[in-house]
Amino acid sequence: MTDSTQRTTAIILAAGLGTRMKSRLPKALHRLGNQPMINHLITTAREVFDDIVVVTGPDMPALEEAVHPYRTVTQVERLGTAHAASTARELFGTGDVAILYADNPLITAETMKRLLAARQEGASLALLGMRPSEPGRYGRIVEEQGRVTKIVEFKDATEEERRIPLCNAGVMCAGAEDFRNWLANVHNDNAQGEYYLTDVVEMAAQNGAVICVEAAEAELAGVNSRAELAQAEATLQNRLRDAAMDAGVTLVAPETVFFSTDTLLEADVTIEPNVFFGPGVTVRTGALIRAFSHLEGCEVGEGAMIGPYARLRPGTLCGAHSHVGNFVELKNVELGEGAKANHLTYLGDASVGAATNVGAGTITCNYDGVFKHRTTIGERAFIGSDSILVAPVTIGDDALIAAGSVITQDVPAGDLAFGRAQQTLKTGRGIQIKQSLKARKEQG
Structure with missing residues (x-):
């Protein structure tokens, strides 16, 4: 934790509809261990950060209720991850800011602390990466001499870039003022026409070192289905x-x-x-x-x-x-x-x-x-x-x-x-009933 003038803030992006979940329930509210997955992330983040802000989508009262009493802002239009983060820029505070994702619920406090430490040790931006057994459609982290130069989304990557094993987990941390400036300069000239948060990496690399903090795939893998x-x-x-x-x-x-x-x-x-x-x-x-x-x-x-x-x-x-x-x-x-x-x-x-x-x-x-x-x-x-x-x-x-x-x-x-009905005996009646039933059975 930091002093009151440099409070750290976790911004959790949770506006996703979860189309691949095929559910009316917001993706962040699907349950793990009998609680919404976003609550796992909040529980961990509050061990590390001073403030927590959740970015929700429109018409998500159940999500806002689930994250109460933490502050929420609404991303009215879903125009990409940089747009979602920018929605909360007025709540970044003055210290370091980490952008987290509700669908990455299993990040540990230890990993969050390593991310924050990398930033506070001098990196202009620190991000989380992993080496999944099947990199699939994850964005690739491009490095030169141990420093990250950019992140390439899978749809925009060349064949050579797609062979890179180091993949982006989406989570990153930087100073609040730097983040605001970078987000203001993100454009949507890409295959999806969206504002990618990953575009700030190149901007950060021009200002100083961008460091990748690696963690296990099981900890960082996203939940999209x-x-x-x-x-x-x-x-x-x-x-x-x-x-x-x-x-x-x-x-x-x-x-x-x-x-x-x-x-x-x-x-x-x-x-x-x-x-x-x-x-x-x-x-x-x-x-x-x-x-x-x-x-x-x-x-x-x-x-x-x-x-x-x-x-x-x-x-x-x-x-x-x-x-x-x-x-x-x-x-x-x-x-x-x-x-x-x-x-x-x-x-x-x-x-x-x-x-x-x-x-x-x-x-x-x-x-x-x-x-x-x-x-x-x-x-x-x-x-x-x-x-x-x-x-x-x-x-x-x-x-x-x-x-x-x-x-x-x-x-x-x-x-x-005693609360029983009185027992009554009918002498010989039991065998008579049995014989009668057998006779009826033989007669079909």
Whole structure:
């Protein structure tokens, strides 16, 4: 960071429609790690730069909302990257300015710092480059004696220039006043009739050294299609998995676990294969998340065991050493310390006390078609299998609910509740019905 008179600024170009994405959604809002890709870039940029400005296109209120509270400017006409950057020139400030792209979401803070350092060490302009395995249609960086002389867009490049392996990632950094002057002199006499930001490189080379800072292809590759979005997701997931394991988390089959960028896992957590973490999940130390579980907006306490095949929905808090078993779904539930719901159960809008056992097939009926209602179960209670708890209802501490009960009224602490229909026996009637059915089957 710099002093208040020389604040650094990141300008993020995000006005692209993403035609190749074949989507009504602005390209910058397509998601990686369960958040818009532009938010990845903003999160990283704010580690490095003092100010952030986002250039949006017209009629993109959702994008403006996603980047709030950062300032935005609108590129009314999409006339190229230099035109987009020029739209924000009044917000460049007085220090160094970096031009970033929303569709390059995986640039690391370390690389941004190297770019800024190259500029502050004397380069008139610093830019990012890469050596992709398939250079394809990337612009080529032309160098002489280690200094960049120009960038040639693929459509305007000669055959010799297209053989250059060093490719432009689009990101560049220079002093604010220099950038303003260069942008004012960019013209659109090229194959596309657009104002290319890359044209400032030749201008900068006339004023001083232009330095290329190289980074890995996976970090700098752009996202312009669904296939490239999937590749970026794979890169991000590998980063998140490595970070989790470095922090002391055991991933039994790392390649099968899907994280959100805000997933928080403490040391000594174990994750079995094929687990999905949606946004807003925290898992405390020593917890075990078993295979094929889905977690979102929840917290799992120390030493708890979740799954296999469990679903934890938003608002759920599983206390320390609690158990949530196979085919159990919890939504907006507080499951107390040591409480168990081990089989085939749905609990919604409920509080379950410590050491309570919820039997297989239990359901809290929390929705009446209009309103949600809460079920409160005390500590050390036992809820028999196939019980239906019709909310709002309260089950006291140490209460016992008989299997197969439908509970519509509160159960005081320590009481036993039956809510079954009366059983009736018809002597010999069972065999008569079976014989009748067999006869009908034989008759077709």
